[in-house]
Amino acid sequence: MGNILTTEDRIKHFEEFHKKADYSSQTCQASRCMSCGVPFCQAGMMISGMASGCPLNNLVPETNELVASGNYEQAYIRISKTHPFPEFTSRVCPALCEAACTQGHCEDNPVPTKENEGAIIDYAYEHDLVKEPAPKVRTGKSVAVIGSGPAGLSAALYLNRRGHKVTVYERDDRVGGLLRYGIPNMKLDKRTIDRRVELMKEAGVEFICNADVGKDVKPADLLKKYDRVIICTGAKNPRDVAATGRDAKGIYFAVDFLKEVSKKLMDNDYDSAKIISTEDYSFGSLKGKHVVVIGGGDTGNDCVGTSVRLGAANVTQLEMMPKAPLKRTDKNPWPEWPKVLKTDYGQEEAAYVYGEDPRIFKTTVTDFVKDKKGNLKSVKTIELESKFDKEKGRFVMEQVPGTEKEIKADIVLIAAGFLGCESYVMDGFKVDKTERSNIAADDKDYKTSVKNVFAAGDARRGQSLVVWALEEGRKAAKAVDTSLMGYSNL
């Protein structure tokens, strides 16, 4: 981990842009940790509706102290007490710990705890410290985990450690959920997932891929076969864009696009050159194409970075909300999560290649314009402004007449958010739903309305973060263990 490759270097391929750990530099950085009296970095508490600090409650100051003294082995032992998979979050986490770091408050330069975490887990793998021994005693109880994203993997890891027989059912051809088929390879190398899954298999976790529960596998059969079931199926339903001409050819949902590219990379043994040169995609090729990404969030950013690598002529990213300030405002004090402008790797790369930041703020699409063959040729946009809606009692974004524009577009990628868990999974198990179409279960015992059925991760809380999915998997495992054994030491 550590320093990022230069923009020029990294856009030529789909290999990870994180560099290998530089242990002496991390040791130096970790020594800046002040072991604060009130370490918000490890609190994971809700402040003003958003989490501040690590949801896993990683013991950040203690771990930093061990890194500062160069004791990476003990640091690994310490982080493993709270964290199932540091190799994932050290690559993809937005680092809530750093946003809540006192050094960030005082000097605007937080301790790079995420990089330290990367160095710890790199060291642990390099020195053969990462082990997953099979449990010495089996309880005779069995659990089916549905979905192998970070929530499912986390639940499976802990339940197996406790001695329960765990079987993970996965709809896709490979394990990993959005770690595998959402987040692109340059941010998270898929071999990182394989390495961990191999350890889990050796320890006794069974993975069954290409098994779509609710379609190929009957929920009722699982309830008969296993003592408990945990649904960790994510929140895949994408939010669509209601604009005229939506049936134009050339419009794709972001995750379908990202999944196709990641799958092609793995099917071609990680040969970036091959997948950049081929036109064998459902969208043909992006070479020389004008790409418009709708949605300014992380998923949209991944689409921008992927389009740059696939040779798009240019990429525009439309965002409904106003541009965030560069620094915290008085209304958003530390240690709240900072609502500031974030320029991510994809936007940086697009600016490098095309000469400007791809984002256009406060703008939405009103029309997808087609040619005579029904192919997309442009999108019509309009600017938005924030107005107070008295009836709704809150600010809403309204269109501003006279600000219409037209942007050339061969391909549109919709990254406009997600609308909850897929209904066939919830209907198959007959579990109650929330108003937001997620599975109804609280975050204390993770029980659904159906006996012996639990839920965790995005399927329960809605589209969120990897670190939250890991935490939910861990807590759901504890709840299942308690319901099976009467107590839990997880």
Ligand SMILES: Cc1cc2nc3c(=O)[nH]c(=O)nc-3n(C[C@H](O)[C@H](O)[C@H](O)COP(=O)(O)OP(=O)(O)OC[C@H]3O[C@@H](n4cnc5c(N)ncnc54)[C@H](O)[C@@H]3O)c2cc1C
């Ligand atoms: C493009 C993209 C990029 C992201 N980038 C980041 C990031 O950088 N950092 C971050 O912290 N978060 C990121 N997120 C969010 C993060 O990936 C999710 O919050 C997290 O993966 C949720 O984990 P999960 O296990 O609940 O669900 P998922 O990861 O969605 O996994 C659910 C799994 O269940 C399987 N499944 C679904 N239905 C069935 C069924 N019926 N039978 C069997 N299997 C089924 C799916 O195939 C999938 O493998 C990103 C999300 C997206 C879409």
